[in-house]
Amino acid sequence: MKYFAMIDGERRGPFTLEELHSAGVTPDTYVWCKGMDDWKKAEDVADICRFYRQRIFNLMHPSAASAEQSNPTDKQNADSDEDPYADFPISFRRYARQAGADPEIREVEPDYNHRPTSLIPLSVILLVLCCPITGFVALYYAIMSRKAWNEAHRSNQDHNKEIYTDSERQAFSRQAHEYARLARMWCGITFFFGFFAGAILSKFLL
Numbered sequence: 001m002k003y004f005a006m007i008d009g010e011r012r013g014p015f016t017l018e019e020l021h022s023a024g025v026t027p028d029t030y031v032w033c034k035g036m037d038d039w040k041k042a043e044d045v046a047d048i049c050r051f052y053r054q055r056i057f058n059l060m061h062p063s064a065a066s067a068e069q070s071n072p073t074d075k076q077n078a079d080s081d082e083d084p085y086a087d088f089p090i091s092f093r094r095y096a097r098q099a100g101a102d103p104e105i106r107e108v109e110p111d112y113n114h115r116p117t118s119l120i121p122l123s124v125i126l127l128v129l130c131c132p133i134t135g136f137v138a139l140y141y142a143i144m145s146r147k148a149w150n151e152a153h154r155s156n157q158d159h160n161k162e163i164y165t166d167s168e169r170q171a172f173s174r175q176a177h178e179y180a181r182l183a184r185m186w187c188g189i190t191f192f193f194g195f196f197a198g199a200i201l202s203k204f205l206l
Contacts, residue, residue: 001047002043006030006039006171017051028178030171039171112173116145116180123187130194138186145179 001013005025015023020042025031027043042048064129119142127135152172154163164172 001033003031003033003045003048005032005042006168010169017048020048021055022050032167039167039174041174059095076160086165112177115149115178116177118142118146119180119183119187123183123190126187126190126194131197132189134190134193138183138190141179141183141186145176145183148176148179152176 002016003020003025004011004013005020005023006012007029012023015025020031025042025048027041029046030039031040031042031048034117036045100162120139123135123138123142125182127139149172152164152169
């Protein structure tokens, strides 16, 4: 299986699993391979996650890696005996088995077809009233979210044709929502700093 990756705004590849790290693919990099409906973050692709987890484990436990290579059948037997409810919290695992709950935990993705909420006004207010440094970071991500969304819906009107494919537009929309998530996080951080600074200042003034 070979993957294409969106790196520095360009589609690159195809890469094998072993080539992804040297190609500069990170957990936030959007990737696609044959059989996938759309571009996904590398951290959301099961095969890539398993490969990176195994690679990190092998780097930290070289002796275990060599033992695994010498006894591949042992690993297969261990995988077959793995508890399918292992991802459930221990306190709820017994109830999940009794209820026959689906052991496969599926993540619900947000709707990337809707414009993310603009946080530019809020980040400007927090920048002025709370903390300029972290407020500027929040404002930066809010602006980048708007730019990514606008880029996803930009078309070449002069030649009456679209600039990007549907998959590339979806990647821009995902990036817009990711920037919006970071903007919300930094707005929260800015508000916390402002609240903390205000509490300390009021303590000295009273």
